Amino acid sequence: MGHYLIPALLLVATGYVYRSLYKAGQLRAGARQPGEVVVILGASSGIGRELALQYAQRGARLLLVARRQDRLRQLVQECTQCNPLSQVAYQVADLTSDTDLAQLSRALDTWLTDNDNDDKHTPIDTAILCAGVISVRPFVDLAYAADSLTTPTTSPTTSTATPKPSPWCLTPPTLIQARLPWVTARVRDLLNTNVTGLVAATTVVLPRLGLAPAGRLLVVSSAAGKSGTPTRGLYAASKHALHGFFDTLRMELAPTTRISVCLVCPSTVDTELRNTAVDNQSDPNRPSSSPPNISATAEPVPNRQTLEEPSARADSDSQTTGLMPTTGSHPVPGSKRGKLSPQACAARIIRAADNTVEREVYIPGYFAVVPWLQLICPAFVDRLARQKYGM
Numbered sequence: 006m007g008h009y010l011i012p013a014l015l016l017v018a019t020g021y022v023y024r025s026l027y028k029a030g031q032l033r034a035g036a037r038q039p040g041e042v043v044v045i046l047g048a049s050s051g052i053g054r055e056l057a058l059q060y061a062q063r064g065a066r067l068l069l070v071a072r073r074q075d076r077l078r079q080l081v082q083e084c085t086q087c088n089p090l091s092q093v094a095y096q097v098a099d100l101t102s103d104t105d106l107a108q109l110s111r112a113l114d115t116w117l118t119d120n121d122n123d124d125k126h127t128p129i130d131t132a133i134l135c136a137g138v139i140s141v142r143p144f145v146d147l148a149y150a151a152d153s154l155t156t157p158t159t160s161p162t163t164s165t166a167t168p169k170p171s172p173w174c175l176t177p178p179t180l181i182q183a184r185l186p187w188v189t190a191r192v193r194d195l196l197n198t199n200v201t202g203l204v205a206a207t208t209v210v211l212p213r214l215g216l217a218p219a220g221r222l223l224v225v226s227s228a229a230g231k232s233g234t235p236t237r238g239l240y241a242a243s244k245h246a247l248h249g250f251f252d253t254l255r256m257e258l259a260p261t262t263r264i265s266v267c268l269v270c271p272s273t274v275d276t277e278l279r280n281t282a283v284d285n286q287s288d289p290n291r292p293s294s295s296p297p298n299i300s301a302t303a304e305p306v307p308n309r310q311t312l313e314e315p316s317a318r319a320d321s322d323s324q325t326t327g328l329m330p331t332t333g334s335h336p337v338p339g340s341k342r343g344k345l346s347p348q349a350c351a352a353r354i355i356r357a358a359d360n361t362v363e364r365e366v367y368i369p370g371y372f373a374v375v376p377w378l379q380l381i382c383p384a385f386v387d388r389l390a391r392q393k394y395g396m
């Protein structure tokens with residue numbers, strides 16, 4: 006009996022992998038059809054922008070959502086130039102604003118209403134939740150303004166002498182108390198966008214996805230959503246939360262809908278993401294890095310081509326002069342080598358969007374070993390991550 010067990014298990018595993026690969030190659034209903042309806046949240050730059058261009062190239066009907074109106078407007082033009090047959094509209098919305106989300110819901114309704122037949126509800130084939138911001142400081146640096154990167158302490162494992170406490174361990178309680186509001190505000194800033202905003206935006210797109218023959222919901226998480234990542238603690242926490250929520254949503258939707266959910270975990274991609282860091286100011290007395298709310302033209306839903314904005318954010322290039330990737334005196338640690346291009350990343354996301362089988366996608370693919378390595382040799386994964394971020 007024991008002799009047959011391992012070959013039998015291998016056979017079943019091979020069959021499972023083969024079936025998954027075969028199904029992953031099968032196009033789902035509605036994919037790659039002219040006029041395929043795609044909504045991209047977080048489309049104004051980076052990966053979302055590339056997704057928009059690649060979907061436009063294949064003739065999709067696109068709704069692009071983000072805060073920076075100038076970027077969205079420009080992107081609509083570029084999409085139309087690269088394929089005049091694509092129908093592209095945008096909606097300015099801050100996903101952390103209930104008012105904006107309500108307006109987005111109305112805009113979607115207008116955009117998807119068939120003028121010739123009021124009863125016909127056009128479905129959304131694909132929704133991609135790509136909006137996100139990052140954090141870039143080690144937690145003790147954030148919490149105690151400690152220069153944790155430049156003051157390495159004696160490692161207890163390499164020295165027999167009693168280790169000297171790190172300077173931040175001596176932070177006076179009064180300083181901790183004074184800094185606390187700033188720290189919690191940073192945590193809220195990040196979770197508001199990366200978790201609350203995406204979950205709330207899901208409520209807006211889900212019903213129309215449910216009307217599609219095979220609606221596909223893609224959530225752009227990160228490799229940091231599967232493993233802790235030095236200097237990216239808050240960010241990693243937010244991305245881990247997305248896995249908990251969207252894995253659950255997949256299970257809940259399965260019995261009653263044809264919506265499939267896929268979480269995408271890219272490694273480092275060459276985008277402006279680091280400019281969005283919520284914790285990139287070392288002085289608690291300086292104003293928050295949150296972008297200002299510029300306008301509030303809460304007019305009802307506009308025409309199909311150019312949906313209006315309830316509140317808009319100025320272009321990040323002008324906003325981020327003081328937010329370049331530095332934390333106080335030292336540069337933000339992170340890999341500069343081997344960054345993925347947003348084009349390659351977007352192409353892989355679209356491949357994942359075209360089937361219904363892939364539940365979790367790693368970019369590059371070999372990152373799929375990370376969860377396995379964490380089970381088998383977690384300390385090794387920690388070491389690799391520390392090396393990558395220079396800690």
Ligand SMILES: NC(=O)c1ccc[n+]([C@@H]2O[C@H](COP(=O)([O-])OP(=O)(O)OC[C@H]3O[C@@H](n4cnc5c(N)ncnc54)[C@H](OP(=O)(O)O)[C@@H]3O)[C@@H](O)[C@H]2O)c1
Pocket residue numbers: 046047048049050051052053070071072073074076098099100101135136137138198202225226227228270271272273274275276277278279281318321
């Ligand atoms: N770059 C990487 O190394 C990397 C790696 C793994 C995963 N990711 C993930 O990929 C996604 C896209 O990031 P990216 O690298 O392409 O960075 P990016 O260029 O900064 O794009 C972020 C997008 O999110 C939008 N956004 C941010 N906050 C928003 C809000 N409150 N409401 C509406 N839209 C908002 C931004 O638009 P506005 O500012 O105009 O609102 C922008 O379009 C993020 O979820 C990120 O976590 C990135």
